[in-house]
């Protein structure tokens with residue numbers, strides 16, 4: 251029975267996609283069958299694993315709007331244990347198209363329920379907004395993982411995001427847990443980064459993962475080759491951080 | 507007659523808010539009366555200039571939904587030539603509230619037309635999405651400024667954004683010009699950053715400003731003190747870059 255983890259934060263550029271791709275790749279390397287669902291019209295997770303979205307026939311939009319079975323749109327990546335459902339720019343319009351539908355918040359859940367048992371983990375990459383597609387992702391998910399960049403503005407929005415998660419928990423998905431908060435783009439030399447780490451750990455205590463993802467240029471380069479960090483450079487700090495992070499999640503879920 | 511510039515890019519974390527705050531501050535220092543309009547429910551531009559959004563009485567939501575006159579919600583900052591209309595978390599709901607209104611895309615334009623002559627520049631900070639509030643900003647604007655982070659994913663989304671701008675130009679705002687593309691968070695040591703700069707300059711030619719904003723830790727620190735970069739450290743690279751950028755825009759608009 252696969253676990254669905256939504257990666258969400260309405261603050262932009264905090265490492266949601268980088269975490270979706272490389273946590274997925276790390277689970278794959280550790281022999282856990284993993285699916286990435288790209289729920290962001292920017293389709294960064296799709297291109298980051300080497301999918302050319304101009305060439306694919308089906309995508310997440312078809313599952314949400316036309317109730318196409320996910321197996322029709324799942325694409326294999328170079329990692330045998332990592333598949334992806336790609337995004338599409340049409341997702342921008344999907345929010346308006348779903349507005350007057352009954353069950354509009356449950357469309358993604360209804361789609362993913364069909365394949366949930368085929369994977370150990372399903373990771374949903376959300377766009378930087380709290381619109382209907384992100385609400386769909388939080389409704390479909392068993393837990394939500396929140397990346398927080400070690401910067402001031404990223405800290406500011408955290409309280410609001412946790413409020414939104416509470417609203418979804420009370421109205422749409424009572425089973426939704428907090429997987430936790432992962433600190434990203436940590437530069438040990440910066441005073442501000444250290445202040446943010448201290449502040450997040452003080453406020454959110456054991457919600458915060460021990461693994462911190464350091465700033466590492468390889469993580470920025472890998473997607474330009476359409477590769478996960480493990481394929482791009484398995485020995486760099488980015489790969490080590492994400493593998494450690496995957497192991498920490500597995501331990502937390504009593505899976506190792 | 508003030509010029510309204512919308513700062514937009516649906517890619518998150520590319521420097522929209524940092525540019526809105528510090529371009530605004532630079533225009534202020536150069537004696538041009540400037541207003542920042544914070545059109546992002548995260549309200550980063552508001553807190554970045556020292557506004558405590560829990561304490562303000564009025565904000566942009568009131569102008570959009572209740573047609574309150576902007577003068578009722580404008581707040582002065584420490585820079586005598588820089589004012590701000592703060593954002594509010596209620597903006598998240600504004601998109602749904604406006605959906606069935608006639609003129610739903612023109613609400614911000616109608617509000618800003620009331621005060622356009624009181625300023626030389628009005629700068630709108632948009633959220634990382636292409637929803638109704640951003641469309642309102644593009645409809646109200648005379649031109650659109652697109653910050654592009656020197657990273658791979660930021661490059662990928664540029665084509666889509668320029669398509670969206672063309673749609674707004676043809677359907678909602680025929681007067682909308684491209685102010686240009688400004689490269690941000692440039693780290694001279696990174697090969698990828700240099701590749702992105704070359705690629706953007708090759709594809710977009712004279713749309714790209716000569717001034718490049720370098721990565722500079724002071725720019726990340728300043729908002730944690732509620733200060734613009736010029737107040738925080740007038741001699742750092744961030745201040746120099748944004749002052750040069752302001753001068754380049756003034757020259758381009760035959761204002762110096």
Ligand SMILES: Nc1ncnc2c1ncn2[C@@H]1O[C@H](COP(=O)(O)OP(=O)(O)OP(=O)(O)O)[C@@H](O)[C@H]1O
Nearest residue numbers: 262263264265266267268378464465466470518657
């Ligand atoms: N640990 C890291 N070290 C260096 N660069 C990173 C790291 N994590 C992410 N990046 C880079 O920072 C940028 C922002 O990351 P990413 O796109 O994953 O964030 P996001 O939250 O998905 O953004 P959006 O809000 O637009 O969806 C990307 O260019 C990415 O390559």
Ligand SMILES: Nc1ncnc2c1ncn2[C@@H]1O[C@H](COP(=O)(O)OP(=O)(O)OP(=O)(O)O)[C@@H](O)[C@H]1O
Nearest residue numbers: 262401518519520521522523524634720721722726
């Ligand atoms: N030139 C720079 N050098 C160093 N840090 C920067 C620079 N520009 C922006 N930053 C930092 O990078 C982060 C992202 O920038 P910013 O918040 O301005 O982007 P944005 O596009 O407004 O994000 P969002 O999409 O969430 O609105 C912030 O923490 C900011 O302080």
Ligand SMILES: [Mg+2]
Nearest residue numbers: 266267290294
């Ligand atoms: Mg992303």
Ligand SMILES: [Mg+2]
Nearest residue numbers: 522523546550
């Ligand atoms: Mg912003």
